[in-house]
Amino acid sequence: MWINVHGHLRYDGKTAGQRFNEIVGSPYYMAPEVLRRNYGPEVDVWSAGIILYILLCGVPPFWAETEEGIAHAIVRGKIDFERDPWPKVSAEAKKLVKNMLDPNPYSRLTIQEVLEHPWIQNENHAPNVNLGDHVRTRIKQFCLMNKFKRKALRVVADKLPNEQLDGLKQLFHMMDTDSNGDLTFEELKAGLQMIGHKMSDPEVQMLMDAADYDGNGTLDCEEFVTMSVHLKRIGSDDILQQAFEFFDENKTGYIEFDELRDALLDEISDPNNEQIIQDIIFDVDLDKDGRICFQEFKAMMKTGADWKMASRQYSRAMLNVLSIKMFKDKSSPLSGELFSTRKSITI
Numbered sequence: 510m511w512i513n514v515h516g517h518l519r520y521d522g523k524t525a526g527q528r529f530n531e532i533v534g535s536p537y538y539m540a541p542e543v544l545r546r547n548y549g550p551e552v553d554v555w556s557a558g559i560i561l562y563i564l565l566c567g568v569p570p571f572w573a574e575t576e577e578g579i580a581h582a583i584v585r586g587k588i589d590f591e592r593d594p595w596p597k598v599s600a601e602a603k604k605l606v607k608n609m610l611d612p613n614p615y616s617r618l619t620i621q622e623v624l625e626h627p628w629i630q631n632e633n634h635a636p637n638v639n640l641g642d643h644v645r646t647r648i649k650q651f652c653l654m655n656k657f658k659r660k661a662l663r664v665v666a667d668k669l670p671n672e673q674l675d676g677l678k679q680l681f682h683m684m685d686t687d688s689n690g691d692l693t694f695e696e697l698k699a700g701l702q703m704i705g706h707k708m709s710d711p712e713v714q715m716l717m718d719a720a721d722y723d724g725n726g727t728l729d730c731e732e733f734v735t736m737s738v739h740l741k742r743i744g745s746d747d748i749l750q751q752a753f754e755f756f757d758e759n760k761t762g763y764i765e766f767d768e769l770r771d772a773l774l775d776e777i778s779d780p781n782n783e784q785i786i787q788d789i790i791f792d793v794d795l796d797k798d799g800r801i802c803f804q805e806f807k808a809m810m811k812t813g814a815d816w817k818m819a820s821r822q823y824s825r826a827m828l829n830v831l832s833i834k835m836f837k838d839k840s841s842p843l844s845g846e847l848f849s850t851r852k853s854i855t856i
Contacts, residue, residue: 532832536579537569541612544580544832551614554623558609562588565598570610572792580832586612601628657773657789659722661810662735664752674734680704681733691727746807753806763800766790 530546532539540555542548562570570589571582588610589595590603605628611617623629666674684692684700692700698713708716720728720736728736756764756772770786793801793809 536583537571539583540614541584541586542614544583546832548614550620551617554609554617554620555614557623558606561609562606565602565606566592566594584612586610599628601626601631605629657769658809659735660772661752661756661806662738663731664755665748665810666731666734666738668748668751669738677734677737678730680737681730684733691725691729692733693727697728749807749810750803752810753803756806763802764806765800769801 528547528549530548532543532546538556538559540548540552543552559569559571571579588607590598590607595603605618605623605626608618609623618626669677680700681692682688684696684703686696686699694713694717697717698708698710701708701713716736717728720732722732722735723729753764754760756768758768758771759765766786769790770783773786790799790801791797793805795805795808796802
């Protein structure tokens with residue numbers, strides 16, 4: 510039998526060959542056949558391949574701001590081995606990752622084949638290439654992306670109508686039971702429960718960590734208002750346009766490299782800051798013209814946060830709807846049987 514453990518399947522040897530059809534797990538680790546809702550033990554190798562990819566470069570191979578975008582990226586299966594630090598990664602390591610992330614579960618490496626792979630077997634003889642700086646840079650890029658979005662959220666909060674802003678400030682003061690101007694973990698949890706949002710301790714802590722901009726372990730009023738803007742999706746197109754214009758200093762209708770660098774100047778203390786800014790533009794810039802237009806900015810503001818946060822906040826119902834939508838069209842190349850040739854599975 511295969512038992513779900515933290516979104517992955519684990520074999521206990523009782524019912525080999527059983528198939529499953531329930532969508533489970535975090536989206537970044539889902540194999541394409543999970544979205545197809547017809548899967549078995551092969552998904553473990555896929556998930557392990559995702560983890561290996563992240564360990565080697567710092568980010569997941571299939572990234573998007575929305576659940577639908579993640580699902581389509583997984584099904585397309587295009588893996589980036591071009592950007593740093595991949596040129597420094599050995600060919601054997603890249604081949605292992607690629608074969609673990611084979612979209613066809615019947616030609617994907619088995620668990621035994623992964624364990625017997627030369628890159629695994631010859632780990633003591635592999636060259637010692639330092640990937641740490643590159644991986645840290647990529648992770649900082651995602652953290653900085655979140656800071657870019659949070660800075661934009663603060664601008665949106667500043668543009669809110671007075672009555673809306675006053676309401677959020679009153680809510681903050683109601684939660685701040687000791688009236689010291691900061692919300693502790695306990696005050697935030699009790700306040701959320703008071704207004705009908707009962708959350709577990711890990712969920713409250715995750716929310717606290719995301720909103721605590723200055724990292725002092727509490728939320729001041731500005732941080733709370735910014736968090737509320739994000740949670741409630743507050744902000745009309747007019748307000749988002751005003752926030753966009755805050756970054757678009759030269760009024761060209763685009764946020765360009767120099768403007769984004771200047772806007773995040775206080776956030777960056779990294780010698781690779783220019784590359785990090787380029788990477789942020791690359792990820793937000795959907796049409797790849799090297800700059801961020803309002804629609805691209807709006808898409809960033811309306812959707813997910815950094816991938817580590819998003820991986821724990823997916824909606825199972827949403828992914829089920831996406832699965833049905835993606836595979837219901839009989840004329841679609843994604844519909845019907847995905848794979849015609851099978852390979853024997855060795856466990």
